[in-house]
Amino acid sequence: MTSLHPAREPQGLQHGHSHNHGPAAPVSSHLRKVIGAVLIPFAAAVAVGLVVLWPGGAPAHERTGVGFDRQTQQGSVLHVEKVDCKDVNASQLPTSGETTPSAGGPATGDGGSALCEKATVEVASGRDKGRRFIEVVQPDAPRQLREGQGVVVAYAPDAPHDLQYSVTDVNRKFPMVLLAGIFALAVVAVGRLRGVMALVALALSFAVLTLFILPAVLQGSNPLLVAVVGAGAIMLIALYICHGLTARTSVAVIGTLISLLLIGLLGSLFIGWASLSGNTDDNTGLIHGLYPHIDLSGLLLAGVIIGSLGVLDDVTVTQTSAVWELHQADPTMSAKNLYRAGIRIGRDHIASVVNTLVLAYAGAALPLLLLFSIAQSSVGAVANSELVAEEIVRTLVGSIGLVASVPVTTALAALVVSADRTGLGAEAGASAPVRSGRGRRRRTKS
Numbered sequence: 206m207t208s209l210h211p212a213r214e215p216q217g218l219q220h221g222h223s224h225n226h227g228p229a230a231p232v233s234s235h236l237r238k239v240i241g242a243v244l245i246p247f248a249a250a251v252a253v254g255l256v257v258l259w260p261g262g263a264p265a266h267e268r269t270g271v272g273f274d275r276q277t278q279q280g281s282v283l284h285v286e287k288v289d290c291k292d293v294n295a296s297q298l299p300t301s302g303e304t305t306p307s308a309g310g311p312a313t314g315d316g317g318s319a320l321c322e323k324a325t326v327e328v329a330s331g332r333d334k335g336r337r338f339i340e341v342v343q344p345d346a347p348r349q350l351r352e353g354q355g356v357v358v359a360y361a362p363d364a365p366h367d368l369q370y371s372v373t374d375v376n377r378k379f380p381m382v383l384l385a386g387i388f389a390l391a392v393v394a395v396g397r398l399r400g401v402m403a404l405v406a407l408a409l410s411f412a413v414l415t416l417f418i419l420p421a422v423l424q425g426s427n428p429l430l431v432a433v434v435g436a437g438a439i440m441l442i443a444l445y446i447c448h449g450l451t452a453r454t455s456v457a458v459i460g461t462l463i464s465l466l467l468i469g470l471l472g473s474l475f476i477g478w479a480s481l482s483g484n485t486d487d488n489t490g491l492i493h494g495l496y497p498h499i500d501l502s503g504l505l506l507a508g509v510i511i512g513s514l515g516v517l518d519d520v521t522v523t524q525t526s527a528v529w530e531l532h533q534a535d536p537t538m539s540a541k542n543l544y545r546a547g548i549r550i551g552r553d554h555i556a557s558v559v560n561t562l563v564l565a566y567a568g569a570a571l572p573l574l575l576l577f578s579i580a581q582s583s584v585g586a587v588a589n590s591e592l593v594a595e596e597i598v599r600t601l602v603g604s605i606g607l608v609a610s611v612p613v614t615t616a617l618a619a620l621v622v623s624a625d626r627t628g629l630g631a632e633a634g635a636s637a638p639v640r641s642g643r644g645r646r647r648r649t650k651s
Contacts, residue, residue, distance in 0.1 A: 236621060240455045247462065248441060254434035260420035278331040279376060280358040282324050282350050290321040293341050319343075324350045326372060328358060338370045348375065399447065406446040410439045414511075422507070425498050429469070432507030436465060436514050443518060453529050456621055460521040460614030465510060468606035472509045475598050476502055485592050505595060513603040520558055520607055521614045524551050528618035540623035544616055551611035559604045566600045 322342040328334055342350055350356070355376030361369050392400040418435040422428050440461055448454040476483075483501030484493055493501060528547040532538060538546070567574070570593070577587045587593050 236452060236624060240452055240459075240621075243459055244455055247437065251434055251437040251441065254430070255417065255438060258421050258426050258431055258434060259417065260424040260426070275373070276360040276362070277357050277373065278333070278360060278370075279329040280326050280356045280370075280372070281329050282352055282354045282356060283327050283337070284325040285350055285352050286323050287320045288323045288341075290319045290343065293321060293323055322350060324372075326350075326356060326358065326370070328370060329355075331360070333360075333370075336370070338367065340372045403447050406443040409442045409446070413438050413442070418507075418511070422499060422504060423496060425496075428500055428503035428507040429473070429510075432510045433465075433469065436510050437462075439511075439514060440465075440518065444522065448522060452621060453525050453618075454522075456618045457518075457521040457525040457614065460525070460610055460617055461514075461517050463613050464517050464521070464606045464610035465514065467609055468513050468602055469506070469510055471605060472506045472598070472602045475602060476506055476509075479594055479598060481505060481591060481595055481598065483595070485595060505599075509599050509602055512599065513606055516558055516562060516603070516607060517610055520551075520554060520610050523554060524611055524614040525618045527551075528615060529622055532622040538623070540619045543619035543623055547615040547619060548612060551615055555608055555611055558607055562604055562607065563600055566596050570596050 321344060324340045324342060326338055326340050328336045328338075340350065342348075350372065355378075356372045357374040357376055358370050359373040361371075389404055392404060394400070396403060413435055417438070418431055421431045421435075440458060444454050444458050444461070448457070481502060483503075483505035484490060489501055489504075492499060492504075524547060527550045528543055531543055531546050573592055574587075577590075577593070588597060
């Protein structure tokens with residue numbers, strides 16, 4: 206009967222390999238208890254944090270009429286005609302956006318005077334639906350209007366009646382919704398069920414951000430604490446929904462958690478050491494004016510943690526899956542050999558991910574970098590300015606966390622999956638000697 210074992214063994218190996226991209230192999234009860242001892246208290250702490258810090262909505266305030274803090278409605282452009290700017294006294298009327306000199310110069314009429322656009326705009330929503338007003342667009346304005354165009358109009362109740370409404374932006378909802386639909390179709394077409402679950406996880410993560418993190422910060426809760434709780438909730442939701450309630454996913458969760466703690470510690474240290482206030486532009490200035498109690502430096506640190514979470518998930522899941530696949534390909538590999546093989550994969554991942562993160566932040570700050578280039582400032586002066594220093598700290602702290610997540614997650618996965626060999630019983634132990642014996646016979650024949 207023992208002679209039948211070599212024939213049966215390849216079938217078992219083929220069966221195990223055919224499920225490499227399906228559910229992970231079950232682990233021993235001992236390892237499940239160890240993983241549960243780490244994750245259950247963490248999940249319970251996140252749940253308690255959500256309950257204790259739950260804001261119940263954003264606090265009300267009187268609108269300032271500045272920036273995004275304005276009353277807005279939908280509108281549409283009914284008619285546009287060219288007129289002499291002097292005839293409409295354009296210098297005293299609102300324009301569609303900030304004006305900047307154009308490269309080609311303003312359009313002029315026969316007399317050499319500038320031609321403006323006089324647009325008739327109708328309010329399409331709100332209590333003043335159907336009301337019409339005139340919007341004059343100067344020739345050097347960056348945004349021009351056309352007939353039939355949807356626009357966003359701002360309402361200023363304290364202004365004179367004829368100036369209460371003005372065009373503040375264009376309505377771009379349709380192209381944005383269309384692009385989101387194309388994205389969802391692409392994810393589902395390629396990812397199938399996993400793609401659907403990824404979209405569900407994305408929706409739930411966005412719900413945590415908009416229903417918990419942002420209102421809690423506005424209510425005055427500590428931004429760092431809110432970010433830690435919110436990031437923990439997003440991490441648990443996204444990873445377990447997308448990858449299933451398995452030991453493989455749990456190892457990725459633990460690796461992500463350790464890396465987030467490192468990012469939080471480094472971010473807190475260097476944001477304080479570099480004296481970064483977080484109040485660097487008009488938006489943060491408006492937030493500080495409306496809610497002076499908000500700790501903007503804490504808000505900056507919260508942004509670093511949440512911004513790093515998405516890339517961290519990708520790294521930890523990839524490394525955990527790589528180690529699991531290596532173990533399934535050769536169940537006799539030791540934890541040391543699994544780590545060495547996994548870390549070689551991780552080095553390639555580190556190079557690409559860090560480059561991606563740095564370029565993403567550089568792309569977001571490109572207009573700012575252009576201003577410094579125009580001013581011919583030195584590299585030291587640019588790096589020392591708070592606007593750029595924030596991005597440098599954000600990028601480097603996040604990158605350190607990403608780099609650290611690779612060896613941490615790889616080591617955890619190697620220890621868990623190799624220790625689980627004893628939990629799988631005689632299947633691995635009994636087959637190993639036979640497999641090694643057959644391997645020796647093959648080498649002798651060759």
